[in-house]
Amino acid sequence: MEANILAQSRIPTLCLAQWKLGRKSKQPCVVGVLTRPVTGEAAETNVYKDSWFDHIAINHLSKSVQAATGLSNSKSGYESLVEASTMASKEFNHIQQQQVVIQALDRAFPRPILLLIRTLLPQSKFAREYFAVFTTLFFAWLVGPSEVRESEINGRREKNVVHIKKCRFLEESNCIGMCINLCKMPSQSFVKDSLDFEDMSCEMIFGQDPPESNDDPALKQPCYKLCKAKKNHATNCLS
Secondary structure, three states, X not given: OOOOOOOOOOOOOOOOOOOOOOOOOOOOOEOOOOOOOOOOOOOOOOOOOOOHHHHXXXXXXXXXXXXXXXXXXXXXXXXHHHHHXXXXXXXXXXHHHHHHHHHHHHHHOOHHHHHHHHHHOOOOHHXXXXXXXXXXXXXXXXXXXXXEEEEEEOOEEEEXXXXXXXXXXXXXXXXXXXXXXXXXXXXXXXXXXXXXOOOOEEEEEOOOOOOOXXXXXXXXXXXXXXXXXXXXXOOOOOO
């Protein structure tokens, strides 16, 4: 079943993903720098106790992904979101995967609300630090526990980095290709992801531009030996 993929990627977010180095964004963004795991897999698995708010948010995003891809599943909770993503990685190439996720985000986060946020919180030190704190408080259900850290931007120190200790989506999917095409690349319209596949940690740096896709180290990483997408569907998850 084919999804209703947008002809041109519409970015329903706080900023447009900038693919050229040196090009300044007008809203917060994120970048990805990846390392290779020593063992190939993370040793421990986190156990999450989702609240009622978490369940609502997870179900809303899962339904949005299913509607965008045209592929439904009968699972529930975070398992449903991962299954929806896995099915998308099986049915679409990497470009189409990124497009359907952007379309899903467009469904999940209404454009009028995002435009209002852009108006009320234009690019500034306060906005970048606000978004960092907001992400740690309200998106743990999606990416797992995180904390705010400092980085340098325009010669000044700011608390604009969200360090995700162990990405929940990467841990559940255990697939670097799904992480890149269904999370990192499309999510660079919200934030810029600095990923570390050695311990499944992730950093989102507000205000930093991502590299061009051809130069992005994330796209040069081989996947895990126990990649669930490859195991279940015999797919090349990175392309």
